[in-house]
Amino acid sequence: MNDLQAFEQDGLYGFMQNGKVVIKPQYDWADDFNEGMAIVNKHDKFGLIDKQSNIIIPFQYDSISYLSEDLLTVSKENKYGFINKLNEIVIPLEYDYCRCFDEGLAIVLKNNKWGFINKNNEIIIPLQYDYMGNLHEGLFKIKKSDKWGFINKFNEIIIPFQYDKVNNFCENLASVKKDNRWGFINKFNDVIIPVQYDYVDYFNNGLAYVEKDGKAFYINKQGEFVKDA
Numbered sequence: 001m002n003d004l005q006a007f008e009q010d011g012l013y014g015f016m017q018n019g020k021v022v023i024k025p026q027y028d029w030a031d032d033f034n035e036g037m038a039i040v041n042k043h044d045k046f047g048l049i050d051k052q053s054n055i056i057i058p059f060q061y062d063s064i065s066y067l068s069e070d071l072l073t074v075s076k077e078n079k080y081g082f083i084n085k086l087n088e089i090v091i092p093l094e095y096d097y098c099r100c101f102d103e104g105l106a107i108v109l110k111n112n113k114w115g116f117i118n119k120n121n122e123i124i125i126p127l128q129y130d131y132m133g134n135l136h137e138g139l140f141k142i143k144k145s146d147k148w149g150f151i152n153k154f155n156e157i158i159i160p161f162q163y164d165k166v167n168n169f170c171e172n173l174a175s176v177k178k179d180n181r182w183g184f185i186n187k188f189n190d191v192i193i194p195v196q197y198d199y200v201d202y203f204n205n206g207l208a209y210v211e212k213d214g215k216a217f218y219i220n221k222q223g224e225f226v227k228d229a
Helices: none
Strands: 005-009 012-017 020-027 038-042 045-049 055-061 072-076 079-083 089-095 106-110 113-117 123-129 140-144 147-151 157-163 174-178 181-185 191-197 199-204 207-212 215-219 225-228
Touching: 005 020, 020 038, 038 055, 055 072, 072 089, 089 106, 106 123, 123 140, 140 157, 157 174, 174 191, 174 199, 181 199, 191 207
Parallel strands: none
Antiparallel strands: 005 012, 012 020, 038 045, 045 055, 072 079, 079 089, 106 113, 113 123, 140 147, 147 157, 174 181, 181 191, 199 207, 207 215, 215 225
């Protein structure tokens, strides 16, 4: 174990390494170190410290993330935005929620609608969706007008909004729900495994756990029974 680990003592948090205390307990909450920084809480405010307990980001935020693509997601008074590691505001705290940047884009929420911005705070995908998932295998699961589908980062509809529920693509297949039954599609919206199951899980190493008519078992990507669960 090479990095510092948070520990709690008498209601306060500090850090130890290989069983030795390196930073004495002094924080109301602390996370483990990540790339030389740790998120800590003091007096109900969050900030970042380094391994010498020097304050990198002051304790002034209601929430804070780790660095992602040189920016940190922060919130104050229920508004979210982005700062750099010098604590300079890069994108104003004007959103109802923000996720971390990924491939130069961040998912944001404003007035109950989701969309994308870039690092210049330019809207790349209009804030028009009821929900947006994170990027998986090049696609985002999207909810619009109570139906689900998938788009790419260019806002092109890859899978039409026709399903009652969807899960992220995994091993090039996504589970979809229609009329209270589940099945699997590919990225061309071809039904690969019929929509017939009461419950399905993600594919992992070519197998997916499914339930049907009170029975639980595993299927392969051809929808064939492999073994009982």
